[in-house]
Amino acid sequence: MSARKQARNPGGRPRDSRVDDAIAPAVLQLLGEVGYMRLTMAEVAARAGVGKAAIYRRHATKQEMIFDVLLPDQFLAVAPDRGSLRADLAAVLDEVAEAMTAPPQGTVPGLLADLHADPALRERFDEKYLGAQRRTLMEILDRAAARGELAARPDPAALNALLVGPVFAWLFLLSESPDRLPALTATLLDAVLALTARDPHA
Incomplete structure (x- = not known):
């Protein structure tokens, strides 16, 4: 496991899905309101009602946070089978x-x-x-x-x-x-x- 991944989940502690569920809509709302360049992790933490430390345990940078919100694990995970x-x-x-x-x-x-x-x-x-x-x-x-x-x-x-x-x-x-x-x-x-x-x- 990379040092960056370890930093997002120190000690292998299970993550609280409620925090993830709060971060994602906060990111999307702020992207619409202030734009990509001006969005900060502090603003996301305030909007989501979580501590900045909780975000940094999941995402090392703003870019990683947005990346994970926009491209969830299920993206193109299953090849469509429509017959042709x-x-x-x-x-x-x-x-x-x-x-x-x-x-x-x-x-x-x-x-x-x-x-x-x-x-x-x-x-x-x-x-x-x-x-x-x-x-x-x-x-x-x-x-x-x-x-x-x-x-x-x-x-x-x-x-x-x-x-x-x-x-x-x-x-x-x-x-x-x-x-x-x-x-x-x-x-x-x-x-x-x-x-x-x-x-x-x-």
Whole structure:
């Protein structure tokens, strides 16, 4: 166990879930009110009605606290099984889009900027967020191959980039409306299937 993880749970004491349940809504409320850059752990503690020490036992930094609130353990933990490659990938895209659009404006870009400045936090992000996506995509591809849907099996990292990168660019670089995401995701799915699916007339 890393020193940072030990610091969040000294001596292996069981955590009080009521504190976690109070922290999460406080973080989300303050992100909406003051924004990512101005949010502080002291404000979260006051809003949640807990001591700062209780927060620091769980989260070494503000970034880790927000990271854990926005990306809970169940994020993409189960690969959807909707009966076809397109339907499975559509379900993944829906969850990814929800994760990007649900937080208050400015949260995701700010958090990602800080992730790249903190190697330890970036490692956790890769393991928890990217790792979950890759495992989910590999399971989806395995099922698609078993159904005979794949002409070629794409690299999971490349597939991940093809699915997630355009959504990120759409929302945070091009500043397009989230309401238009369904049209974008339909185009992405068409592109993926054109690269991977067998010709039904072959």
